[in-house]
Amino acid sequence: MKIWAVANQKGGVGKTTTVVTLAGLLSQQGQRVLVVDLDPHGSLTTYFGFDPDTLERSVYTLFQATAAEQRPDPEALLRPTRFEPLRLLPASTALATLDRQLGSREGMGLVLARALQALAGQFDHIFIDCPPVVGVLMINAMAACQHLLIPVQTEFLALKGLERMMRTLAMVLRARKRPLAYTIIPTMFDRHIRSAAEALTQLRQNYPEAVWQSVIPVDALFREASREGIPLSISNPTARGTIAYGALLADLLHGGHEA
Amino acid sequence: MKIWAVANQKGGVGKTTTVVTLAGLLSQQGQRVLVVDLDPHGSLTTYFGFDPDTLERSVYTLFQATAAEQRPDPEALLRPTRFEPLRLLPASTALATLDRQLGSREGMGLVLARALQALAGQFDHIFIDCPPVVGVLMINAMAACQHLLIPVQTEFLALKGLERMMRTLAMVLRARKRPLAYTIIPTMFDRHIRSAAEALTQLRQNYPEAVWQSVIPVDALFREASREGIPLSISNPTARGTIAYGALLADLLHGGHEA
Numbered sequence: 114m115k116i117w118a119v120a121n122q123k124g125g126v127g128k129t130t131t132v133v134t135l136a137g138l139l140s141q142q143g144q145r146v147l148v149v150d151l152d153p154h155g156s157l158t159t160y161f162g163f164d165p166d167t168l169e170r171s172v173y174t175l176f177q178a179t180a181a182e183q184r185p186d187p188e189a190l191l192r193p194t195r196f197e198p199l200r201l202l203p204a205s206t207a208l209a210t211l212d213r214q215l216g217s218r219e220g221m222g223l224v225l226a227r228a229l230q231a232l233a234g235q236f237d238h239i240f241i242d243c244p245p246v247v248g249v250l251m252i253n254a255m256a257a258c259q260h261l262l263i264p265v266q267t268e269f270l271a272l273k274g275l276e277r278m279m280r281t282l283a284m285v286l287r288a289r290k291r292p293l294a295y296t297i298i299p300t301m302f303d304r305h306i307r308s309a310a311e312a313l314t315q316l317r318q319n320y321p322e323a324v325w326q327s328v329i330p331v332d333a334l335f336r337e338a339s340r341e342g343i344p345l346s347i348s349n350p351t352a353r354g355t356i357a358y359g360a361l362l363a364d365l366l367h368g369g370h371e372a
Numbered sequence: 373m374k375i376w377a378v379a380n381q382k383g384g385v386g387k388t389t390t391v392v393t394l395a396g397l398l399s400q401q402g403q404r405v406l407v408v409d410l411d412p413h414g415s416l417t418t419y420f421g422f423d424p425d426t427l428e429r430s431v432y433t434l435f436q437a438t439a440a441e442q443r444p445d446p447e448a449l450l451r452p453t454r455f456e457p458l459r460l461l462p463a464s465t466a467l468a469t470l471d472r473q474l475g476s477r478e479g480m481g482l483v484l485a486r487a488l489q490a491l492a493g494q495f496d497h498i499f500i501d502c503p504p505v506v507g508v509l510m511i512n513a514m515a516a517c518q519h520l521l522i523p524v525q526t527e528f529l530a531l532k533g534l535e536r537m538m539r540t541l542a543m544v545l546r547a548r549k550r551p552l553a554y555t556i557i558p559t560m561f562d563r564h565i566r567s568a569a570e571a572l573t574q575l576r577q578n579y580p581e582a583v584w585q586s587v588i589p590v591d592a593l594f595r596e597a598s599r600e601g602i603p604l605s606i607s608n609p610t611a612r613g614t615i616a617y618g619a620l621l622a623d624l625l626h627g628g629h630e631a
């Protein structure tokens with residue numbers, strides 16, 4: 114089983130889209146995939162047709178049980194999707210209160226890691242979607258995963274924000290015992306925008322080892338896909354965006370990304 | 373003095389772009405404008421050339437002083453920008469710890485409102501940029517402002533997220549004594565994307581009173597502008613995006629938006 118996390122403190126860079134598209138590709142190849150929604154805003158949960166405002170059982174239940182010193186049962190929180198064998202561990206909006214409630218309480222950084230280990234025999238891949246903010250949820254994702262994917266828009270402001278994300282990553286790396294591979298993924302690349310090409314060059318200079326060798330292009334069909342609630346990789350296997358994520362997946366699974 | 377807040381729990385919808393462009397337009401008209409960065413990620417602060425990681429004096433200082441029962445001095449926190457008389461009250465990354473530190477402590481919802489009242493004679497307009505998450509920072513912005521602007525991408529997932537934002541708004545409205553006007557602004561509208569037109573129609577049906585009568589179109593020049601750190605309204609007054617925000621400003625200032 115391989116656990117991936119997709120995170121960036123910057124909003125709207127394609128985190129949820131990355132989780133949905135990669136999970137779609139793998140489940141079409143017959144892999145058993147679980148997607149985990151750690152975002153209180155619940156984009157991933159909504160994408161698959163559930164309502165984060167009304168869900169009783171969600172990722173939040175894991176934290177609630179741990180804070181009450183009970184053993185959570187992650188199995189009971191999983192939901193089927195229309196794309197069997199793709200399953201979902203949904204978010205609820207109550208997650209937004211977690212930082213306030215838990216505060217600086219010790220030992221809440223490994224809640225998710227422990228829960229996902231309990232599911233080890235059931236899935237080949239687990240993808241964790243993160244909220245656009247540093248806090249206990251992002252720390253849990255970075256502690257639980259083996260490979261961190263960092264989507265970055267190819268634009269100037271996003272590069273400044275990435276420095277901050279890499280500092281957060283360095284902090285987590287010091288606390289972890291096991292190594293953590295990470296890949297920076299240039300997203301929404303628009304070859305007609307002059308500053309996008311410049312930003313991409315700058316990105317490759319700043320992080321020569323970590324940036325994926327290609328890019329995810331701008332593809333308007335991603336928005337259509339989110340309207341249907343069907344991953345683009347499933348509804349349109351020959352779309353530009355699907356092809357690009359397919360190349361990314363091939364490189365991640367077979368390329369030289371072992372940190 | 374008029375205080376505006378720009379908020380949406382969804383990331384990457386154009387919050388910071390809306391603050392920068394409207395503030396740019398007003399300061400070009402000779403209005404005295406302050407922009408306030410409440411996002412721990414500090415996009416607005418970075419845009420104007422400051423580093424949210426190293427700033428000593430920032431919005432965070434207001435909360436720190438209040439928690440320590442001292443009177444904060446907002447005047448001492450303001451920074452000049454290249455676009456006099458446009459000034460900035462910057463963010464620092466320490467803001468990310470606020471929810472954890474303050475927890476459910478009483479009375480921290482009006483810190484910003486009090487600080488901005490102390491600046492009343494100095495500015496004609498104040499724009500508050502919010503992080504993409506519900507917490508003490510967004511609540512402060514909604515308590516301090518007289519008019520809330522909610523940028524929403526014209527796509528399906530964003531509409532689901534908007535329902536949640538409107539519930540948060542309803543909660544704040546109940547707690548406030550003074551009325552709060554609000555306007556939903558369709559952003560990044562791309563007329564070539566079929567589902568964008570459908571999402572816009574749906575948006576107008578769901579919130580007939582609150583949606584602005586026009587749209588902010590997709591304009592690649594916004595990304596170029598963020599590279600230069602110059603509001604598009606200043607660097608390119610005839611750009612599609614600038615014209616659209618100019619029409620928005622005219623409607624907000626003169627239109628029938630008084631709640």
Ligand SMILES: Nc1ncnc2c1ncn2[C@@H]1O[C@H](COP(=O)(O)OP(=O)(O)OP(=O)(O)O)[C@@H](O)[C@H]1O
Pocket residue numbers: 123124125126127128129130131152156243244245300301302329330331332333335336339354381382383384504525527
């Ligand atoms: N390569 C792409 N080309 C064009 N549009 C894209 C692309 N990737 C994502 N999008 C669109 O951009 C918007 C933001 O994407 P998404 O919601 O995946 O970002 P996110 O980082 O998860 O946002 P948040 O910070 O709110 O969690 C969505 O409307 C999505 O459809």
Ligand SMILES: Nc1ncnc2c1ncn2[C@@H]1O[C@H](COP(=O)(O)OP(=O)(O)OP(=O)(O)O)[C@@H](O)[C@H]1O
Pocket residue numbers: 122123124125245266268382383384385386387388389390411415502503504559560561588589590591592594595598613
């Ligand atoms: N109308 C537009 N057309 C095209 N691109 C746009 C438009 N508005 C904003 N952008 C671009 O979209 C990206 C996201 O915009 P912005 O950072 O303003 O969103 P945000 O809501 O403030 O994000 P966050 O949730 O991270 O605070 C930026 O690259 C910006 O340049």
Ligand SMILES: [Mg+2]
Pocket residue numbers: 128129130152156157242243
């Ligand atoms: Mg997301």
Ligand SMILES: [Mg+2]
Pocket residue numbers: 387388389411415416501502
């Ligand atoms: Mg922003």
